[in-house]
Amino acid sequence: xxxxxxxxxxxxVSEGASLELxxxxxxxxxxxxxWYVQSPGQGLQLLLKYFSGDxxxxxxxxxxxxxxxxxxxxxxxxxSVHWSDAAEYFCAVGASGGGNKLTFGTxxxxxxxx
Amino acid sequence: xxxxxQFPSHSxxxxxxxxxxxxxxxxxxxxxxxxxxxxxxxxxxxLHFVKESKQDESGMPNNRFLAERTGGTYSTLKxxxxxxxxxxxxxxxxxxxRQRGETQYFGPGTRLLVL
Numbered sequence: 300x301x302x303x304x305x306x307x308x309x310x311x312v313s314e315g316a317s318l319e320l321x322x323x324x325x326x327x328x329x330x331x332x333x334w335y336v337q338s339p340g341q342g343l344q345l346l347l348k349y350f351s352g353d354x355x356x357x358x359x360x361x362x363x364x365x366x367x368x369x370x371x372x373x374x375x376x377x378x379s380v381h382w383s384d385a386a387e388y389f390c391a392v393g394a395s396g397g398g399n400k401l402t403f404g405t406x407x408x409x410x411x412x413x
Numbered sequence: 414x415x416x417x418x419q420f421p422s423h424s425x426x427x428x429x430x431x432x433x434x435x436x437x438x439x440x441x442x443x444x445x446x447x448x449x450x451x452x453x454x455x456x457x458x459x460l461h462f463v464k465e466s467k468q469d470e471s472g473m474p475n476n477r478f479l480a481e482r483t484g485g486t487y488s489t490l491k492x493x494x495x496x497x498x499x500x501x502x503x504x505x506x507x508x509x510x511r512q513r514g515e516t517q518y519f520g521p522g523t524r525l526l527v528l
Contacts, residue, residue, distance in 0.1 A: 303455075331513050331514045335519070340521065341521055342416065342417060342504070342518075342519040342520045342521040342522065343504065343506075343519035344519070345516050345517075345518075348514065348516065350513070350514040389456065391456075393513050393514060394513070399444075399461075399508070399511050399512065399513050399514070399515055399517070400446065400458040400461055400469060400472075401446075401448075401456075401458065401517065402455075402458070403448075403455045403456040403457070404455055405453075405454060405455045406455070406456075
């Protein structure tokens with residue numbers, strides 16, 4: 300069965316510092332991978348997704364993620380964090396069967412220090 | 414264009430009571446998904462509608478949960494009778510197709526607390 304692991308429950312960074320959020324997946328074939336963000340009081344918003352092609356994916360709000368098959372990872376990065384990036388971030392993998400249901404990790408709560 | 418909306422935003426009920434959650438998907442989206450996040454855990458899939466039909470309900474925890482999507486528009490998720498372990502955040506999402514990799518658009522969630 301597919302699974303997603305986000306090893307870091309909480310991360311604190313200073314504004315302007317770089318950010319990397321880790322995501323490891325378990326999946327038998329080529330995975331469809333997603334990063335979502337949830338700001339307080341908001342729904343989950345898609346940051347970016349990968350399913351083929353270039354392994355470095357650009358997303359919204361200056362985020363990018365790199366798919367590394369050899370490491371079963373899909374880490375999210377941002378070169379310079381803004382205070383408004385404080386939120387909870389979720390990595391997810393899409394199902395192989397019909398329907399496209401998502402399997403999520405437990406999330407990483409990001410705190411940004413000013 | 415309006416996003417996915419959910420009602421109520423919060424609900425506090427006592428064990429044994431009934432609660433009904435509603436989700437209005439983005440207009441024209443045939444696919445509607447329900448997910449749940451129990452505190453401290455991952456967001457878990459509950460079920461998937463294609464129009465008014467249940468495509469996949471493999472994530473429904475037990476028969477106390479009943480989901481409907483009348484006319485293929487809005488959906489309701491009823492919990493009857495509610496138990497303490499049903500507390501959590503219930504998310505609804507919609508998408509135009511069910512193709513793998515299709516973006517799902519999420520609502521803000523309903524926070525359910527069962528006392």
